[in-house]
Amino acid sequence: MSGVLSGKRVIVYGVGAMGAIITRLLFEKGVEIVGSIGRSPTKVGRDLGDVAGLGKTLGVEVENDPDRVLSRGADVAVVCVSSYLDAMHDHFARCLKHGVNVVTIEEETVFPWTTAPEHARSLDALAKENGVTLAASGAQDVFWLNLVTTLLGASHRVDKVVGHCTWNVDDYGPEVANHLHIGHAKDEFDRFVATSGWPEFVARQTLEALVSRLDLSVKSISSDVTPIARSEAIYCGSLGVEIPPGSMTGTVDRTVVTTREGPQFEFTMEGRVYRDGETDSNHWQVFGEPNLQLSNSEASYRFTTCSTLVNRIPDVIGAAPGLCSLDKMCTPSYKHR
Ligand SMILES: NC(=O)c1ccc[n+]([C@@H]2O[C@H](COP(=O)([O-])OP(=O)(O)OC[C@H]3O[C@@H](n4cnc5c(N)ncnc54)[C@H](OP(=O)(O)O)[C@@H]3O)[C@@H](O)[C@H]2O)c1
Numbered sequence: 034m035s036g037v038l039s040g041k042r043v044i045v046y047g048v049g050a051m052g053a054i055i056t057r058l059l060f061e062k063g064v065e066i067v068g069s070i071g072r073s074p075t076k077v078g079r080d081l082g083d084v085a086g087l088g089k090t091l092g093v094e095v096e097n098d099p100d101r102v103l104s105r106g107a108d109v110a111v112v113c114v115s116s117y118l119d120a121m122h123d124h125f126a127r128c129l130k131h132g133v134n135v136v137t138i139e140e141e142t143v144f145p146w147t148t149a150p151e152h153a154r155s156l157d158a159l160a161k162e163n164g165v166t167l168a169a170s171g172a173q174d175v176f177w178l179n180l181v182t183t184l185l186g187a188s189h190r191v192d193k194v195v196g197h198c199t200w201n202v203d204d205y206g207p208e209v210a211n212h213l214h215i216g217h218a219k220d221e222f223d224r225f226v227a228t229s230g231w232p233e234f235v236a237r238q239t240l241e242a243l244v245s246r247l248d249l250s251v252k253s254i255s256s257d258v259t260p261i262a263r264s265e266a267i268y269c270g271s272l273g274v275e276i277p278p279g280s281m282t283g284t285v286d287r288t289v290v291t292t293r294e295g296p297q298f299e300f301t302m303e304g305r306v307y308r309d310g311e312t313d314s315n316h317w318q319v320f321g322e323p324n325l326q327l328s329n330s331e332a333s334y335r336f337t338t339c340s341t342l343v344n345r346i347p348d349v350i351g352a353a354p355g356l357c358s359l360d361k362m363c364t365p366s367y368k369h370r
Contacts, residue, residue, distance in 0.1 A: 039063030039370045041346055042107045044133065046070045046124065047114035048084050048095060050206035050271075051138060054339040055111055056085035062343060063370045068102035071095040099124070103131035108350050111342065112137040115208055117232060118145055118152035125167055129159045135167045136349040138342055140235045142169035143359045144242040147254075148233060157356035166352040170345040172200070172334045173239045174365050176315050177300070182246050184319065184327050191321040194243075196300040198315045201307040202283055203270040204335035210271040213304060214281045219262045222281050231258045236288040236300040245360040249292040259285040261305050269306050282306045296321075344368045 043064050045056055048071045059066055060082075069081040076084045082091035096102050103110070110128045115121055118141045125142075128135045145153035160167050177196060185191060202210050212234070214222045233256045244251055261283035267276050276282055283305025290298045313332040319325040348363055 037370070038343070038346060038368050040065060041109065041350065042067045043346065044068040044070065044102060044107045044110040044128075045081060045093075046099070046110045046112040046128070048076055048081065049113060049208060050204070050335075051113040051339055052111070053085040054336065055113065055343060056081055056091075057087055058339055058343045059111070060087065060091065062368070064343075064346070066091055066093050067107050068105060069093050069095045070097070070099045070102050072097060099127050100131070103128055103133055106131075107133050109134040109136055109346055111346075112139065114139070116140050116212055116234070118142065118149040118156075122152045122156065125156055126159055129156065129163050129165055129167060132163050132165055134165045134349050136342060136345050137167075137169050138171040138338055139169055140171070140173070141238060142167065142356070143171075143173050143235075144238040144245065145356070146358065147241060148237065153356055160356055161354045164354045166349050166354055166357055168345070168349045168352060168357040168362060169359060170342045170362075170365070171338045172332070172341070173235065173242070174341050174345070174359060174362075175337065176329065176332055176334075177239045178242055178246065178359055179365055180327060180329075181243060181317050184317065184325055185247065187323075187325060188319060189322045191296040191319060193297045193299070193320040194317065195320070196298075196315075196317045197303070198301075198313070198332070198334075199303045199305070199311070200313050200334045201311065202304055203306055204313075205271060207272055209304075210269060213284050214260075215269055215283070215306065216272060216274055216276050217281050219260050219279060219281055222260045226258060231256075233288065234258075234284075234286050234302075236286050236302050237290075240288050240290045240298045240300050242358060242360040243298060244290055244292060245358075247296075249294050249296060252291045252293045254288065254290050256286070256288040258287075261285060261303070267306050267308065271306075276306065341365060
């Protein structure tokens with residue numbers, strides 16, 4: 034498999050907060066950006082370099098007709114649009130039908146086999162039919178899956194693995210803030226969860242990929258969400274609004290997975306609008322023989338989501354056709370130009 038990025042022909046599909054950073058990284062790695070797909074009239078028709086804030090044009094127009102852009106061909110589409118396969122199925126299917134590989138930061142594709150089995154099976158079949166691969170990466174890839182599985186390579190006996198991370202809602206675009214109901218009344222959020230349920234967000238798919246990577250089998254899964262509200266007002270840059278006291282500023286999403294073989298896994302993700310000076314964190318503890326720990330105090334998820342995805346491009350192009358969930362992807366690594 035070639036680990037080289039330069040010369041790969043890439044389409045940027047979704048030019049929001051993440052797509053803009055990814056555009057710069059692709060440009061700096063010598064990737065050939067051959068097309069770009071957007072939605073908003075404030076972006077469509079403009080040059081991608083301009084929309085992404087590069088301070089230069091790239092000679093690539095942001096277009097709103099995905100089929101037209103995809104039909105011109107590319108090695109891979111980098112898709113940064115939304116978070117669940119219900120919303121993303123058609124976007125992915127369109128790329129696959131055009132014979133274009135997909136690497137995405139859409140969270141469910143990390144391990145979609147139990148939360149969206151129908152979408153997963155049909156996209157897997159479509160990818161195989163067209164000889165291309167659909168795979169997801171992002172913060173999960175290095176920080177919550179591969180660092181942890183590597184650490185567990187030093188374990189003799191594992192009783193329990195406990196992970197905790199914090200991330201800043203303001204590091205991402207409105208897609209993320211709206212998903213977490215930022216700015217809504219806490220009571221309204223409680224009523225929404227009670228009536229509609231809370232779609233499991235990241236922690237579940239990450240733990241299922243982790244358990245699968247370790248060749249363990251799931252016995253039970255439980256997830257819960259706790260709203261975060263503050264007693265003082267805080268400004269949310271992502272939405273451009275002041276959030277009044279008592280309204281939603283984030284959520285704590287927790288998933289616990291037990292396995293038939295014994296080890297238990299718990300992962301808590303705290304996504305909230307940060308106060309000045311707060312930084313992203315990542316802590317994992319392994320209880321067993323021996324007890325182990327890993328910690329990153331500066332995980333910089335906003336950036337590392339994008340740099341990890343870009344590093345994954347050659348892996349995805351070289352992977353076997355089909356939907357390749359993250360447990361089945363090779364170990365991530367730095368890719369030179
Ligand atoms: N796995 C990870 O580690 C990770 C990390 C960060 C984010 N994410 C996920 O990645 C997604 C994007 O995050 P973000 O912060 O970049 O959000 P964002 O700034 O809100 O960007 C979303 C982009 O999708 C575009 N879009 C929506 N519908 C579209 C369509 N039909 N065709 C083309 N473009 C469309 C929007 O276009 P317009 O601007 O033109 O409206 C917007 O630019 C979110 O779902 C987020 O949860 C994952």
